[in-house]
Amino acid sequence: MAPTNSDIWTQSIMSSKCNDNMRRRFNDEQIKSLENMFETESRPELRTKQQLAKRLGLQPRQVAIWFQNKRARSKSKQLELEYRMLQISYDNLGSKYELLKKEHESLLIQLQRLRKLMEKDENEEIEKDVIKSETEVKQDDFAPEFGLPLCEDSRGIDYLGPESDILDMAQIADGLSEIENEYNFESRTFLHDTGCTSPLWEF
DNA sequence: TTGTGTTTTATTGCCTCC
DNA sequence: GGAGGCAATAAAACACAA
Numbered sequence: 001m002a003p004t005n006s007d008i009w010t011q012s013i014m015s016s017k018c019n020d021n022m023r024r025r026f027n028d029e030q031i032k033s034l035e036n037m038f039e040t041e042s043r044p045e046l047r048t049k050q051q052l053a054k055r056l057g058l059q060p061r062q063v064a065i066w067f068q069n070k071r072a073r074s075k076s077k078q079l080e081l082e083y084r085m086l087q088i089s090y091d092n093l094g095s096k097y098e099l100l101k102k103e104h105e106s107l108l109i110q111l112q113r114l115r116k117l118m119e120k121d122e123n124e125e126i127e128k129d130v131i132k133s134e135t136e137v138k139q140d141d142f143a144p145e146f147g148l149p150l151c152e153d154s155r156g157i158d159y160l161g162p163e164s165d166i167l168d169m170a171q172i173a174d175g176l177s178e179i180e181n182e183y184n185f186e187s188r189t190f191l192h193d194t195g196c197t198s199p200l201w202e203f
Numbered sequence: 204t205t206g207t208g209t210t211t212t213a214t215t216g217c218c219t220c221c
Numbered sequence: 222g223g224a225g226g227c228a229a230t231a232a233a234a235c236a237c238a239a
Contacts, residue, residue: 023212023233043226065213068226073211075227 026066030056034063038070 026034033056037044044052044067046060053063 025211025234046225062212064225066211069212072227 034066042071
């Protein structure tokens with residue numbers, strides 16, 4: 001009658017305890033063979049493990065345990081690697097954010113300057129209009145057929161382009177502020193919320 | 204030499220699958 | 222219910238600074 005798996009297991013435990021009570025590290029050749037096997041198959045079948053154990057002069061249980069521990073070590077290293085990648089990715093994102101923040105600040109300053117300029121021009125235009133209308137009132141007294149009615153909004157056409165640009169800039173600035181509020185880069189807590197385990201990171 | 208930290212081998216207990 | 226996997230942990234072996 002052929003021995004069952006549990007028979008082999010028990011036998012393996014008994015012999016490993018009886019042969020030597022001293023725990024010994026595997027030699028270089030054993031480690032090398034086990035590593036090679038692990039590269040091709042991290043979860044070998046029972047028969048494969050038994051054959052390998054026989055070849056290396058180890059108990060099948062020792063080989064099985066070695067594979068279990070190796071899988072655990074491998075997983076741990078992989079996690080460490082993924083964590084480092086994630087950290088690099090986070091740092092890059094932080095740098096980009098800082099650049100955008102500076103750009104945002106300089107745009108706001110630019111916007112302020114342009115608004116002041118606009119206010120100045122508007123005041124000058126109003127003064128001109130007042131002077132102009134006073135002059136025209138006098139001219140109408142002498143030659144009313146040449147007088148054209150002055151439209152208060154006529155000057156607006158000249159400012160339509162630049163003004164709309166400034167409005168756009170203001171909207172962009174407001175948008176950036178919203179983003180800034182939404183993603184607070186002072187905190188790294190969002191890292192803990194990521195459930196990504198993929199080893200395939202793209203930068 | 205020795206204390207301490209790290210790595211490796213082994214055990215235990217629990218879980219899932221067939 | 223047995224087999225095998227995994228996580229957590231123990232314990233031996235090893236490395237190394239003081």
